[in-house]
Each structure stands twice: as structure tokens, then as C-alpha cells.
Amino acid sequence: MRRRFEADQDSNAVAKSLAAPSSSKQSRLRLRRQAVPDDADDSEIPRRYFSGTPLGHLNNFIRFSAVDGPGNRFVLFLQGCNFDCIGCHNPYTISTCNDCGVCVGPCPEAALHLEGGRVRANRHLCTDCDVCIEVCPENSTPLAAYVSVEEIVAEIRQVAPFISGVTVSGGEATMQPEFVAALFTEIKTDPELRRLTTFVDSNGSAPRRVWDLLLPVMDAAMIDLKAFDPSTHFALTGVDNEAVLESIVYLAERRRLYEVRLLVMPGHNDETATIDMTVDWLRSVDPAMRVKIIGFRHHGVRPAGLSVREPDSTETIAIGDRFRAAGFADVVVV
Amino acid sequence: MQIDELRTRVRQIVEDPTLSFHLRRHYLAYAAEEALPYPELSPDTAEALNKRIICDLLEGPAPYRARYILPNYAKALANGSEFLELDPPETFDDALNFLLILYVNVPSITGYTVYLGDLDRLLTPFIDDVSDDHLYAALRRFWIALDRMLPDAFVHTNIGPEDGRVARAILQIDRELLQVVPNITLKVDPDATPDELIEEAVHTVFETGKPHFVNDPLMIRDLGPEYGVVSCYNSLRVGGGAHTLVRLNLKEVALVHSGDLDSFFAETLPRYSEMNAELIEARIKYLVEEAKFFEHDFLAAEGIIELDRFSAMYGVYGLAEAVNVLMANDGKAGRYGHDDEANQLSYRIIREIADFVANRPMPYCEGNGGRCLLHSQAGIDIDVDVSVGTRIPIGDEPEMFEHIACVAPHHDLFGAGVSDIFHVEETVRSNPAAMVDIIRGAFSEGMRDFTFNLDSNGFIRITGYLVRKSDLEDFDTAGARHGSATFAAGAMKNAPVTGRTIKRVVSREHRPSGTPQK
Numbered sequence: 078m079r080r081r082f083e084a085d086q087d088s089n090a091v092a093k094s095l096a097a098p099s100s101s102k103q104s105r106l107r108l109r110r111q112a113v114p115d116d117a118d119d120s121e122i123p124r125r126y127f128s129g130t131p132l133g134h135l136n137n138f139i140r141f142s143a144v145d146g147p148g149n150r151f152v153l154f155l156q157g158c159n160f161d162c163i164g165c166h167n168p169y170t171i172s173t174c175n176d177c178g179v180c181v182g183p184c185p186e187a188a189l190h191l192e193g194g195r196v197r198a199n200r201h202l203c204t205d206c207d208v209c210i211e212v213c214p215e216n217s218t219p220l221a222a223y224v225s226v227e228e229i230v231a232e233i234r235q236v237a238p239f240i241s242g243v244t245v246s247g248g249e250a251t252m253q254p255e256f257v258a259a260l261f262t263e264i265k266t267d268p269e270l271r272r273l274t275t276f277v278d279s280n281g282s283a284p285r286r287v288w289d290l291l292l293p294v295m296d297a298a299m300i301d302l303k304a305f306d307p308s309t310h311f312a313l314t315g316v317d318n319e320a321v322l323e324s325i326v327y328l329a330e331r332r333r334l335y336e337v338r339l340l341v342m343p344g345h346n347d348e349t350a351t352i353d354m355t356v357d358w359l360r361s362v363d364p365a366m367r368v369k370i371i372g373f374r375h376h377g378v379r380p381a382g383l384s385v386r387e388p389d390s391t392e393t394i395a396i397g398d399r400f401r402a403a404g405f406a407d408v409v410v411v
Numbered sequence: 412m413q414i415d416e417l418r419t420r421v422r423q424i425v426e427d428p429t430l431s432f433h434l435r436r437h438y439l440a441y442a443a444e445e446a447l448p449y450p451e452l453s454p455d456t457a458e459a460l461n462k463r464i465i466c467d468l469l470e471g472p473a474p475y476r477a478r479y480i481l482p483n484y485a486k487a488l489a490n491g492s493e494f495l496e497l498d499p500p501e502t503f504d505d506a507l508n509f510l511l512i513l514y515v516n517v518p519s520i521t522g523y524t525v526y527l528g529d530l531d532r533l534l535t536p537f538i539d540d541v542s543d544d545h546l547y548a549a550l551r552r553f554w555i556a557l558d559r560m561l562p563d564a565f566v567h568t569n570i571g572p573e574d575g576r577v578a579r580a581i582l583q584i585d586r587e588l589l590q591v592v593p594n595i596t597l598k599v600d601p602d603a604t605p606d607e608l609i610e611e612a613v614h615t616v617f618e619t620g621k622p623h624f625v626n627d628p629l630m631i632r633d634l635g636p637e638y639g640v641v642s643c644y645n646s647l648r649v650g651g652g653a654h655t656l657v658r659l660n661l662k663e664v665a666l667v668h669s670g671d672l673d674s675f676f677a678e679t680l681p682r683y684s685e686m687n688a689e690l691i692e693a694r695i696k697y698l699v700e701e702a703k704f705f706e707h708d709f710l711a712a713e714g715i716i717e718l719d720r721f722s723a724m725y726g727v728y729g730l731a732e733a734v735n736v737l738m739a740n741d742g743k744a745g746r747y748g749h750d751d752e753a754n755q756l757s758y759r760i761i762r763e764i765a766d767f768v769a770n771r772p773m774p775y776c777e778g779n780g781g782r783c784l785l786h787s788q789a790g791i792d793i794d795v796d797v798s799v800g801t802r803i804p805i806g807d808e809p810e811m812f813e814h815i816a817c818v819a820p821h822h823d824l825f826g827a828g829v830s831d832i833f834h835v836e837e838t839v840r841s842n843p844a845a846m847v848d849i850i851r852g853a854f855s856e857g858m859r860d861f862t863f864n865l866d867s868n869g870f871i872r873i874t875g876y877l878v879r880k881s882d883l884e885d886f887d888t889a890g891a892r893h894g895s896a897t898f899a900a901g902a903m904k905n906a907p908v909t910g911r912t913i914k915r916v917v918s919r920e921h922r923p924s925g926t927p928q929k
Contacts, residue, residue: 140810140811140812141810141811141812141845141849142845143836143838143839143841143842143845143846144838144842147842147844148842148844148845148847148848149844149845149846149848149849149852150845235812236812236852238851238852238855238856239812239848239849239851239852239853240848240852241844241845241848409841411838411841
């Protein structure tokens with residue numbers, strides 16, 4: 078007697094076609110590389126194809142989240158982002174570690190060391206004190222690791238009875254589309270896991286060909302719209318927003334847009350005129366879309382972000398009300 | 412007890428400014444009971460009782476009524492009651508009236524009935540011609556009457572596992588009235604209970620900390636299809652109940668043990684397990700053979716309760732401390748809830764006790780094949796530094812998933828009840844579906860009974876019962892209307908239960924003795 082998030086027909090149909098009971102591994106390979114003959118058995122397939130399953134560069138995962146999509150969800154935070162938002166509350170996920178080794182000495186638990194030119198972290202010794210993040214000249218972290226789809230699926234399987242689905246966030250999930258697609262494919266072809274919905278939480282910067290890679294196995298995306306106005310967007314994120322607006326339209330047309338998120342940063346994107354334009358444009362895309370209004374919080378942000386004040390709840394509630402007054406039925410203010 | 416001591420006790424009660432009339436009379440009855448000698452026990456058992464290694468929850472030396480009674484309300488509604496001069500009701504309003512009258516005539520350890528019946532199942536046959544407005548208004552009136560006439564948080568009703576108008580109305584009314592009474596349990600059957608009903612219950616949890624969620628198939632496996640969850644989270648057969656509840660303090664058993672782990676299991680644990688059983692047996696025999704409760708109470712005479720549906724509850728608590736002490740004695744650093752070896756030790760301890768209880772014959776316990784039922788006891792307000800039942804100590808809990816993984820194996824063995832409380836962040840308010848997921852996941856992992864606590868509502872879940880934060884504020888000078896608030900106030904004094912940061916609620920159960928805490 079369980080409800081399910083209603084996945085699009087396409088996703089379900091593709092998931093069904095991916096499920097080949099006798100040799101699921103072969104059918105996945107067939108999807109990616111046509112060079113493998115249909116009647117080849119496992120032993121004949123050269124090893125490089127197996128090692129062709131991409132690894133993911135992962136900052137962290139959490140088993141239970143109530144804030145990353147519908148229901149309780151398993152959430153992956155990938156390392157690396159192509160935006161540089163002043164309001165980012167996990168800025169150490171933006172850059173990738175360059176193995177400079179500056180963090181190794183300062184670690185109070187001696188959990189870091191340099192080996193073969195790479196910084197290695199012993200997760201068991203780590204106490205999450207964040208000293209390495211604080212001293213990192215690149216604003217990155219030495220704790221991001223490369224993980225395989227198998228490792229992640231094993232973690233998901235443990236908590237499967239408790240979750241509605243899996244969300245990939247970050248960092249920026251769409252910068253590692255092959256890994257995300259491979260992970261989602263594994264989920265959608267596994268008899269125990271295929272009921273889980275697969276979501277991506279994204280800044281919307283991905284071009285169509287990246288969404289096309291994900292759409293067959295992704296139930297929906299949640300897109301952050303930092304600002305509708307291009308110059309405000311640039312000031313807040315360091316990049317233009319044209320791709321973001323296109324992503325919203327592209328996903329909404331395919332009914333794969335779960336929600337648009339608006340991070341309210343007072344003095345930047347909260348002026349009445351700005352909100353009205355945002356309301357009008359989103360309504361023109363889909364008046365039934367779900368909108369989440371998030372009040373900016375200082376927790377974890379860098380100095381540039383601290384100069385922006387936190388809105389109080391009356392302000393975010395008022396913005397939510399503007400959306401409702403414009404006819405949006407599904408508005409959440411957090 | 413000497414007459415002077417009795418007089419002093421009585422005078423304290425008579426002159427206590429914080430007691431309502433009913434509570435005063437309740438405590439005077441305890442004082443009178445304590446004038447009698449305790450039922451006869453072997454010297455070792457009497458000594459263990461004195462040292463509180465085994466504990467009778469201060470039930471009183473002369474049990475004159477069963478501790479927990481679960482009247483078969485369906486039978487009473489069908490047949491009426493001769494003693495109460497009531498015909499079987501035919502309308503919805505008559506049924507509510509009938510139940511209220513019957514409730515105030517049901518004894519229990521608290522003085523107020525601990526079981527109101529599975530209200531949705533009881534009332535649904537009467538509501539075919541009843542409009543939604545009438546249903547809502549009448550149930551709301553009924554709900555207010557329950558809280559004002561039975562002012563005790565251990566008064567408990569069950570709903571579910573099927574969805575229905577009555578269950579929905581109850582969950583809505585409870586959210587609106589924000590009363591301590593009644594305590595509520597939603598029975599959940601994974602196949603029969605829809606997400607919508609669970610989510611409706613989650614909304615009520617956000618406001619009041621109720622209901623508990625209970626694993627219906629697991630309960631039916633152990634108690635049969637007619638069972639009720641009563642008082643805090645005690646599960647027993649309908650038409651029956653528990654004569655008494657006596658608990659084994661596993662922490663104390665581990666502390667008095669000298670020797671290795673093998674001798675603990677070979678000698679110490681069995682010895683104290685038997686003492687706990689001996690105490691239970693003595694109390695049952697007094698109740699049935701001396702006080703002859705079942706021979707004079709009208710509920711038994713009319714078949715609304717039946718002696719051979721009764722059992723007794725064999726309680727355990729302080730498991731966490733016992734495990735940690737035994738591990739330390741063995742030179743190991745692992746802690747219960749955090750270390751696999753410690754957890755395995757905890758399962759072994761409980762399995763040993765469960766096996767003992769399953770093999771130890773007990774008189775007048777035909778409700779469970781002549782045996783006690785195992786119960787993970789919730790603590791009472793005088794407990795200090797000892798954990799509830801089989802729970803992980805407050806403040807020491809791991810993340811939700813690890814927490815459930817640790818305690819779920821215990822839930823399987825406790826037919827008479829076990830429960831865990833999970834403290835959740837405010838963010839779930841905007842995502843109740845996440846709670847539904849967690850509830851379903853917990854049941855699939857074998858949890859029997861659990862509930863949730865949030866900081867932001869006006870309630871504190873002490874163990875399985877609630878108290879309003881506002882009721883505790885003036886308690887010392889003005890008392891409170893609910894009898895259970897007395898115990899909550901005591902519990903609050905013995906351990907801080909502040910709630911700003913994510914913190915588990917202190918889990919202490921009520922202290923039924925009439926002796927005022929001065």
C-alpha cells in the first residue's frame with residue numbers, strides 16, 4: 078500500500094528494457110558500446126569494458142535526508158562544481174583537490190599523508206574537525222574519494238527499506254553524468270532497488286546532451302535558480318544563467334522537473350520587481366511546477382557570503398505568498 | 412509498618428497542597444495497603460527486592476486489583492452490562508456514553524483505565540447513518556470528557572490498522588485539542604495500512620508526540636489477533652491483561668556479579684532471573700487467591716475480562732549499563748549501541764532471559780500458555796543513571812539507521828512491549844512523507860513499537876506517556892490536574908529534559924507508589 082513518486086512513462090519504459098534477467102551486465106554494456114557482440118558471453122568480454130564503468134568523485138553521502146526530494150532519501154554529494162556561488166554553504170565541494178599537501182601537517186589526528194603524489198585520507202582517524210578544509214588554499218577538501226557504482230549500491234541496499242529514492246547532489250551532480258547515469262542504471266535494473274526514484278539536484282548548467290544522457294534513468298531533477306536576472310546571477314555565482322533557464326524549460330517540457338529552488342539572498346535577488354519577473358517567467362514555463370523558497374543562512378559560507386544578511390521568515394513567507402497569489406499551487410517555504 | 416509511621420505517611424498525604432482530591436484519595440489507599448505485610452518471599456529474593464536488583468515498581472504489598480486490565484469492550488457493547496444496568500447501545504451517541512460509563516468502572520494500577528479499546532473498530536459499526544459533522548462533534552466532546560474524567564497520561568486507545576472515518580477523525584481531533592489524554596497507538600499492517608493514514612498520524616505526531624506506531628503482524632504473532640497496547644506501550648490480550656509487572660535491573664545484576672562472562676550466564680543471571688520470577692509468582696497468587704480479585708469484580712463476573720486471558724509481565728531494564736559493565740570487566744572498550752561485540756552480548760543476555768521466561772511456569776497466566784510475557788520496562792521517576800529497558804542511553808544514540816539496526820533484534824522478543832523514541836529534526840515538518848518512509852523501513856527491520864519526538868511542540872514524551880510543558884511550570888506550588896504529571900515532575904527533577912538541541916527525551920516511567928516525594 079505504498080505510493081510512489083510518479084515517474085515518467087519514458088523512464089519506466091527504458092528501465093524495463095534495461096532489465097534483462099539472464100545477463101543484465103551484457104545489456105548495460107550493449108547500451109554504451111555497440112562493439113560488444115550480442116552473443117558474447119562474459120568471459121569473452123575484454124576487461125577494459127568492465128573497468129569502463131566510471132568512478133564517481135564523491136565528497137560524502139548521507140543515508141537519510143528529508144530535504145533532498147520527496148520522502149526519505151539516500152543522498153550523494155559529488156565533489157566539484159562549475160559555479161562559485163557566494164552563498165554556497167558547502168564551499169569545500171567546489172574545487173577539486175590538487176594534492177598540494179598543505180593540509181597534511183595541520184591535521185590534528187594525523188589522518189592525512191602524501192603517497193605517490195596524492196593526498197590520502199584515513200577516514201577512520203578523521204574526526205570531521207575541518208582543519209584541513211580551513212587551511213586548504215584551493216578551498217577544497219582532501220576527503221573526497223573515488224567510489225564505484227558497486228560500493229554505492231551496496232550502501233543503498235542496506236537502507237533500501239527506509240527510503241523513497243536516491244538523490245545525487247554535490248558539488249554539481251551533472252559534472253559527472255557518466256557516473257550518475259551508471260549508478261541510476263544499476264538502480265533501475267536491480268529488482269530490489271528499481272522502485273527507488275532517482276533524482277538529481279543541480280545548478281542547471283548542464284547542456285541538453287548531458288540531460289539526454291541522464292533522462293532515461295533519472296526520474297526528476299531539482300534545479301536551483303540563483304537569480305532570474307543575468308547580471309545578478311553573475312554576481313552571485315560567477316556565471317551566466319542562460320543554460321540554467323534552458324535546463325528548466327527542457328526538463329519541464331519532459332515533465333522531469335520536480336522543483337525549482339530559489340535561494341533568497343537579501344539585497345540581491347529579493348526585490349519585488351525581480352521576484353515578479355521570476356514568478357512570471359516560471360509561470361510561463363509551467364504554472365503547476367513546485368517552487369521551494371529557501372532562506373539564505375550563513376552556516377558554512379565564505380566571507381563574501383557573510384556580507385549578505387539572512388532574511389527573516391516573514392520575508393520568505395511573503396515571497397511564497399506572491400507565488401501562491403500568482404496561481405502556483407505547490408509552494409514550500411523553508 | 413508501625414502505626415506511627417503509617418500516621419506520618421497519612422498526614423503527609425492529607426496535608427500535601429499539590430494533590431487533587433482524587434490523587435489524595437489514591438495515595439491514601441496506597442498508604443493503607445502498605446500497612447499490610449509483603450507476600451512471603453525466600454530470603455534471597457526479599458534481599459534482592461530490598462536492594463532493588465529486582466523491583467516491583469512500588470505496586471504495593473497487597474495487590475487487590477490487576478495492574479493492567481483490557482476489558483473486551485466489543486463484548487460489553489454487544490451484551491450490555493448487568494452491574495452497570497446498561498443495555499447494549501444501538502446508536503453512536505449511546506455507544507460513546509456506554510463506553511464512558513464503563514471506563515470509569517475499570518480498575519488499574521493508576522486508578523484510571525489504561526485501555527479504552529480499539530476505538531475505531533468499536534465505533535465503526537455505529538456510524539453508517541452518522542454524518543461527518545455529527546461524528547466529529549460527538550468524538551470531540553468524547554475526547555474532552557476523556558481528558559477531564561480520566562486525567563492520566565496512561566489512558567490509552569488504539570486505532571488501525573485499517574483506514575476509516577473514525578481513525579481520521581481521532582487523529583484530527585487530537586491535533587486540535589492538544590490534550591495529554593488519551594495516549595494513542597496506530598497499529599500498522601504493511602499490507603493493510605495505507606500511506607495516507609500513516610501520514611495523517613505523522614501530522615498528529617508533529618503537534619502532540621502521538622501516536623506510537625506498532626507492528627501489527629508481529630503483535631498478532633505473539634498475542635493473537637485481539638490485543639491492545641495500553642498504558643505506556645504495554646501489549647496484552649484483550650479481555651485479559653497483566654496481574655503484575657516486576658522488573659529485573661540488569662545493571663545491578665551485572666554489578667553484583669564477580670567473575671567472567673561464562674559464570675555470569677551460568678550462575679548470576681539465572682539466579683536473579685528466578686528471583687524476579689518468584690516475586691511475580693508471589694504477587695499473582697496474592698491477587699488471585701487472597702484478594703480474590705477475579706471472584707468479586709463485575710468485569711470478571713460478566714465475562715468482560717477472563718482470568719485465563721491474563722498473564723503477567725516480566726520486565727527488564729538497564730541493559731545498556733549491564734552490557735557496558737560486562738564488557739569493561741572483560742577488558743573491552745565497546746559500548747552498547749556502538750560496537751558489534753557489545754550489541755551481540757546484549758542479544759545474548761536478552762535471549763537467555765527470554766528462554767528462561769518461556770520455560771518458567773507461572774500460575775494463572777493462561778493468557779500466554781502459563782508463562783509470563785517479556786517486557787522492556789520503561790523506568791520510573793526515581794531511576795537514576797539506569798537506562799530504560801533495552802534502549803541506548805540518552806545522548807549516546809547513533810544515527811537513526813544504526814540506532815534501529817542495534818535495537819530491532821530486541822524488539823522481536825518482547826511480546827508484552829518494547830519501544831524506542833526517535834528525536835527528529837524540525838525539517839521533517841515540511842516532508843512528512845520522509846517520516847512515512849522511515850516508519851515503513853523500521854517495521855521492515857523488525858521494530859515492534861516506536862514513536863517520534865520533536866522539540867517544537869508543547870509536549871515532552873517521558874517514556875511512553877506525555878506531559879505538557881506548561882503543566883510542569885507551576886507544578887511545585889500548584890500541582891497539576893493529571894496524576895501522571897506528578898511522576899513527570901519527579902522524572903524531570905532526576906534528569907534534565909531540556910529540548911533546544913536535538914536530544915532524546917528522558918525515558919522514565921511512572922512511579923505508582925503513594926509515597927510523596929519530599
